[in-house]
Amino acid sequence: MPKISSDTLWELAAAEVHSRESGGVEEDRGETVSERTVFLMGSKAGGKTSILLRCLDRDETSKPTLALEYTFGRRARGHNTHKDVAHLWELGGGTSLSDLVQIPITPVSIRSLSVILILDLSKPNALWGTMEKLLQATQAQLEKVTAQRAEKPKAEAKCQMPVHSITHVLPKDHPDRELIRPFPVPLLIIGSKYDTFQEFDSNKKKVISKALRFIAHYYAASLIFTSIKSESLMSKAKSFFSHLAFGLDRGKTVCYESAKPLIIPAGSDSFSQIGSPPINDVDMSSLHAKTPKDLWKKAYEHVFPQEQSTSEQRDLKDPAKDSQYSEPQIDAMRTQKDQELEQYKRNAAKSWKGLDLETER
Numbered sequence: 001m002p003k004i005s006s007d008t009l010w011e012l013a014a015a016e017v018h019s020r021e022s023g024g025v026e027e028d029r030g031e032t033v034s035e036r037t038v039f040l041m042g043s044k045a046g047g048k049t050s051i052l053l054r055c056l057d058r059d060e061t062s063k064p065t066l067a068l069e070y071t072f073g074r075r076a077r078g079h080n081t082h083k084d085v086a087h088l089w090e091l092g093g094g095t096s097l098s099d100l101v102q103i104p105i106t107p108v109s110i111r112s113l114s115v116i117l118i119l120d121l122s123k124p125n126a127l128w129g130t131m132e133k134l135l136q137a138t139q140a141q142l143e144k145v146t147a148q149r150a151e152k153p154k155a156e157a158k159c160q161m162p163v164h165s166i167t168h169v170l171p172k173d174h175p176d177r178e179l180i181r182p183f184p185v186p187l188l189i190i191g192s193k194y195d196t197f198q199e200f201d202s203n204k205k206k207v208i209s210k211a212l213r214f215i216a217h218y219y220a221a222s223l224i225f226t227s228i229k230s231e232s233l234m235s236k237a238k239s240f241f242s243h244l245a246f247g248l249d250r251g252k253t254v255c256y257e258s259a260k261p262l263i264i265p266a267g268s269d270s271f272s273q274i275g276s277p278p279i280n281d282v283d284m285s286s287l288h289a290k291t292p293k294d295l296w297k298k299a300y301e302h303v304f305p306q307e308q309s310t311s312e313q314r315d316l317k318d319p320a321k322d323s324q325y326s327e328p329q330i331d332a333m334r335t336q337k338d339q340e341l342e343q344y345k346r347n348a349a350k351s352w353k354g355l356d357l358e359t360e361r
């Protein structure tokens with residue numbers, strides 16, 4: 001048996017790494033396996049896991065997401081062919097764990113990364129704040145990774161550049177080309193729990209629908225409303241998910257009506273169709289907005305004042321205070337130790353107060 005030199009082994013290893021980082025994994029038969037990364041985030045208890053399981057056709061009972069969880073999906077392109085792979089990351093805790101976006105968003109993953117933001121339509125008073133904080137955290141990490149990639153040699157940086165840009169979303173003659181700010185990677189916004197949302201007052205539904213249409217169009221994102229209680233709506237959501245995860249066709253159905261579940265692919269809406277914020281009891285000029293995005297935010301918060309969740313987020317930084325990490329025996333011991341610590345502090349305070357300390361003369 002001929003001996004393989006160390007130089008040859010190093011060359012093989014280098015070729016394998018280059019293959020993985022430049023678009024795929026080569027199989028023995030010479031075919032390329034496509035690998036994509038999808039990062040899901042959104043409202044706490046907003047149905048992220050349930051939606052993901054349905055999109056993957058997994059008959060499993062959903063459980064609360066523990067901080068950041070990873071799974072993967074596979075799909076064969078045809079009979080007796082290799083399967084493409086989707087790396088799937090899900091962020092739990094709503095906005096409280098947004099610092100963890102740095103784990104799935106890396107210089108390697110960004111070249112094939114998509115983001116899915118799932119917002120709970122049944123809780124409009126937390127919707128805008130959740131959306132804003134998560135998108136800001138994600139965009140900041142994307143910009144950080146982009147800067148890191150820019151420092152690399154041009155050839156290496158080029159192969160990792162994401163392809164999402166305004167030229168891939170809007171046609172050249174679209175009137176909003178100069179007005180939107182495309183998200184750095186493909187973005188899908190899913191409004192969950194539509195079954196509850198459809199019972200809302202029509203005016204409130206219009207405010208929520210149009211506000212999300214504005215945000216989605218501003219970021220060149222797709223927007224769809226769904227409910228795990230509706231097979232039809234989940235089927236449409238699955239087509240959008242499969243488009244990001246496996247590159248499949250997302251379908252041609254489009255719906256802009258606020259009285260119906262929205263289905264709006266990226267680039268198919270316009271600011272003229274969306275119109276101005278649908279609120280009649282306030283003078284828009286009194287909102288003192290500096291940009292159209294700021295105007296929509298203030299108009300939305302006029303109808304749905306956002307919940308002050310600062311204290312909740314601070315508590316959730318400590319997993320011991322989050323119910324999804326509950327461990328009865330450990331929690332009971334922790335409570336006992338906390339009580340003992342507080343008693344010690346009180347006793348120590350009393351003993352210090354009782355001391356007759358000498359003062360310098």
